[in-house]
Amino acid sequence: MQVQVVDYRDPDAPARFTESLRQTGFGVLKNHPIPQDMVEAIYREWLAFFDTDAKTRYAFDRDKQDGFFSTAISETAKGHSKKDIKEYYHLYPWGRYPAEVPDTARRYYDVANRLAQELLGWVQDNSPADVRARFSMPLPDMIEGSAKTLLRVLRYPPLTGDEEPGAIRAAAHEDINLLTVLPAANEPGLQVKGMDDVWYDVPCDFGTLVINIGDMLQEASGGYFPSTTHRVINPTGEGRFKSRVSLPLFLHPRDEVVLSERYTALSYLEERLRELGVKM
Numbered sequence: 001m002q003v004q005v006v007d008y009r010d011p012d013a014p015a016r017f018t019e020s021l022r023q024t025g026f027g028v029l030k031n032h033p034i035p036q037d038m039v040e041a042i043y044r045e046w047l048a049f050f051d052t053d054a055k056t057r058y059a060f061d062r063d064k065q066d067g068f069f070s071t072a073i074s075e076t077a078k079g080h081s082k083k084d085i086k087e088y089y090h091l092y093p094w095g096r097y098p099a100e101v102p103d104t105a106r107r108y109y110d111v112a113n114r115l116a117q118e119l120l121g122w123v124q125d126n127s128p129a130d131v132r133a134r135f136s137m138p139l140p141d142m143i144e145g146s147a148k149t150l151l152r153v154l155r156y157p158p159l160t161g162d163e164e165p166g167a168i169r170a171a172a173h174e175d176i177n178l179l180t181v182l183p184a185a186n187e188p189g190l191q192v193k194g195m196d197d198v199w200y201d202v203p204c205d206f207g208t209l210v211i212n213i214g215d216m217l218q219e220a221s222g223g224y225f226p227s228t229t230h231r232v233i234n235p236t237g238e239g240r241f242k243s244r245v246s247l248p249l250f251l252h253p254r255d256e257v258v259l260s261e262r263y264t265a266l267s268y269l270e271e272r273l274r275e276l277g278v279k280m
């Protein structure tokens, strides 16, 4: 399992990046256009917010799915029984943004979306003709003007020792969406499962960008692009006393976009959210 680290400025980057996604479901970009100081500011600003009680005023809305998800209600990955050890906030352009937090994450949403659209173009251009023929429209068009793309600000709290046995920061799962764009977190822990069923660390040099395939792109590509299982393991040593912050942008098509003969983006999402137990 070799997740490639690709230089965004390399003329071969689109092909090499798409090949890594095809082989592993993951690709890592260095020298990409997302300003690292913006990412670090968001980590700082939201860590401060998660440390206050103000977050409870933004408790998530079951229908809309925006707002703050506490550790008590956070997801239980599909097929697992223990909740993940994490809390998070779901930011949508139309959703609630905490008054206590500077607007860096809101600006990041637009910056990251622009890059994501370019990367979807790379994937589109480097897919074989038979795979491209399956797409109901070019991949970058699927997310154009989408109100469903979601920025999740995640905080994995320091471990207390009272965690439920077997619970981890993020249990093995696949992402639901088309593509996920994730700046390397402030602490390690992200792992991807290889075809050999072995867990591999995802290269996570601070400043790089991790991109992975979600189930919707696997569905739309007839399985050509694999939505690979990944997880976040608990830290050992000094890392136990630290919070880990991460910032996945989950790219979602507009509701009406046809993914396959079986699903539109909306029908697919609703099925999956019910399975996660965060929606009725």
Ligand SMILES: O=C(O)CCC(=O)C(=O)O
Residues within 6 Å of the ligand: 152, 154, 170, 175, 182, 185, 190, 230, 231, 232, 246, 247, 248
């Ligand atoms: O925190 C991370 O590094 C990954 C998070 C993740 O996989 C998710 O929220 O779907």
Ligand SMILES: [Fe+2]
Residues within 6 Å of the ligand: 173, 174, 175, 230
């Ligand atoms: Fe994930």
